Amino acid sequence: MSNDPGLFHLSRMERLMAFGACFGIGLVLSIIGTILIFSGHMAAFAVCYSLGNVISLFGMGFLVGFKKQFKMATAPVRLTAFVIYIVLLVMTFVVAFAFDIAVLCLIFAICQYCALAWYSASYIPYGRKMIKSTCGACAKAI
Template sequence: MSLPFNVQRAQDRMGIEDPMADDPGLFHLSRTERLMAFGACFVIGLALSIIGSALVFTGHLAVFAVCYSLGNVVSLLGMCFLVGFKKHLKMAMAPVRLTAFIVYIAFLALTFVSAFAFDIAALCIVFAICQYCALAWYSASYIPYGRKIIKSTCGTFAKSI
């Protein structure tokens, strides 16, 4: 499926690359199916993260860690449907994203370790928050000026305190 004529013309004029054009993806989905899969992954991931966050207050630390982390991973996998799994992995290994990706994986593991091995709720929550921040920083690298916007927003917030 190609882009509508007016979008294709603007794309050609501006030299913008269509990330869905090159790689048919693992499942050979159409553009619409890819967007629907991305949306489904995002909604499921968000729901799992919210359920996990609610469960932390009931004392189910292990279930919180699993639901919250699984929700973040499912949301991240949703991006793979947009550009293809191979291309997404290749892009994750790019120098601009590699550190953020490794930090995200490290905080994901630390969330599980703090929940299962140490059983310390405060530490698990801190690692989960750090996991979310690392995922946001990693995801922002895909948005033009995304990291710059986060930096300026945090700087403005810090100055107001």
């Protein structure tokens, strides 16, 4: 956790609580979005699911500081994954609102989740390597 109080000048406990709140709200929105997909409301799904992911990611800013988080997100090791995640986020909204194609919206949401997982794994030592080996083992099992 960064010692930089960042934009909000919060104490360590307040920052942890803000992170927890963002993570919890993001999780609830993503779950609601997932439930909405079964009701056929693609636009509501796209908004809830994507907004849930963004709020969860935003919560990390309370832990490390928003400026540092942006610097880390745009570091060469993460930049491609970050850009792909943002593009997939936008495409999920475009497909849901402009085209209302349920299958394509679901595909973009799944790809969005995978891009976010790949981006997040870059923060964990050997995280991407673990994902690659797990996917390789699953592919061999099939």
